[in-house]
Amino acid sequence: MVPVAAAVDPLALAQEPPARPPQGPPPGGFPGGFPGRNAGPAVYEPTGPGIQVRFLGTGGADWRGPAANGELRRHASILADGKVLFDLTASSLDMIPAGLHPEVIFYTHSHDDHYDPAAALELGIKRAYLGDSWVERAREDFRKASEKTGKPAPEIIPVSLGKPVEVEGLTVTPLPANHASYFVEEETLIYLIEKDSTRLLYATDTGGLTARAAGYAGIGQFSRSRKFLTGIIMEATMSMDYPEPDFRMFSHSSAAMVRDTVEVLSKNRRYIPVEGQKVWLTHLSKSYHTSQAELDASLPDPFRYAYDGLEIVIR
Numbered sequence: 001m002v003p004v005a006a007a008v009d010p011l012a013l014a015q016e017p018p019a020r021p022p023q024g025p026p027p028g029g030f031p032g033g034f035p036g037r038n039a040g041p042a043v044y045e046p047t048g049p050g051i052q053v054r055f056l057g058t059g060g061a062d063w064r065g066p067a068a069n070g071e072l073r074r075h076a077s078i079l080a081d082g083k084v085l086f087d088l089t090a091s092s093l094d095m096i097p098a099g100l101h102p103e104v105i106f107y108t109h110s111h112d113d114h115y116d117p118a119a120a121l122e123l124g125i126k127r128a129y130l131g132d133s134w135v136e137r138a139r140e141d142f143r144k145a146s147e148k149t150g151k152p153a154p155e156i157i158p159v160s161l162g163k164p165v166e167v168e169g170l171t172v173t174p175l176p177a178n179h180a181s182y183f184v185e186e187e188t189l190i191y192l193i194e195k196d197s198t199r200l201l202y203a204t205d206t207g208g209l210t211a212r213a214a215g216y217a218g219i220g221q222f223s224r225s226r227k228f229l230t231g232i233i234m235e236a237t238m239s240m241d242y243p244e245p246d247f248r249m250f251s252h253s254s255a256a257m258v259r260d261t262v263e264v265l266s267k268n269r270r271y272i273p274v275e276g277q278k279v280w281l282t283h284l285s286k287s288y289h290t291s292q293a294e295l296d297a298s299l300p301d302p303f304r305y306a307y308d309g310l311e312i313v314i315r
């Protein structure tokens with residue numbers, strides 16, 4: 001008879017899980033709810049002048065001209081320190097101040113309310129950074145636009161998740177968005193923009209802040225760093241109490257989502273702004289948002305709706 005190994009009772013094994021390192025809060029717990037591990041300091045003291053941001057456009061994809069009340073939002077785009085663009089379409093070209101000639105652009109994704117090769121050529125962009133998952137398609141788009149307009153195509157430079165790029169005095173790190181373009185294989189991006197101690201999150205388009213994005217930025221639930229954000233610009237395609245969810249909730253945020261995100265980051269010391277700093281909402285859809293005056297009256301501090309031409313400094 002063949003000897004059989006000593007009988008093992010799988011249930012008995014299941015009752016003795018392997019030892020795990022200690023989890024959760026230290027004895028006594030953290031104040032303010034679930035802990036951020038080793039999260040940021042009690043007070044933030046900036047070490048530099050901060051990052052200048054000009055909103056060239058603050059509208060979502062459904063803005064294709066003025067609203068019935070005459071107000072206009074161009075497609076969401078910002079100019080950082082007068083030198084580095086994040087997304088740009090033809091709708092925002094008139095919002096670039098005279099005398100400024102930005103030569104660098106970072107694209108979040110290829111939806112046409114963010115990405116418009118002809119507009120970049122018109123402006124004389126020399127370097128375009130975009131996700132490595134669609135760089136060949138972008139090169140082809142720019143080649144065609146260049147052929148059509150006779151203007152030279154920029155250098156197309158691929159960026160990768162979590163890999164910082166140094167450009168024009170800024171450190172720009174691509175983070176994954178919760179979003180999808182027409183091309184399902186395209187990794188859509190949001191950006192962490194750093195300078196000195198300033199850490200600004202520019203998050204459009206995205207349905208919330210994903211755990212992976214937070215992890216790459218060092219501000220996630222499992223991040224062991226003491227890193228934190230000092231500024232937040234986030235999309236609110238949907239308003240605070242929009243009437244009816246639709247497909248946009250799979251890939252966009254509401255003002256309520258921004259509010260909740262900021263609450264969680266704040267109480268875990270992962271968002272520590274200077275006093276008085278606002279959280280700016282952008283990429284507002286035409287269908288869910290009313291006039292700027294009504295919007296301004298509707299949000300609690302520190303949240304504010306951005307508008308086209310607004311200039312701020314994030315410390």
Ligand SMILES: [Zn+2]
Binds near residue numbers: 060114283
């Ligand atoms: Zn968009």
Ligand SMILES: [Zn+2]
Binds near residue numbers: 205
């Ligand atoms: Zn989009």
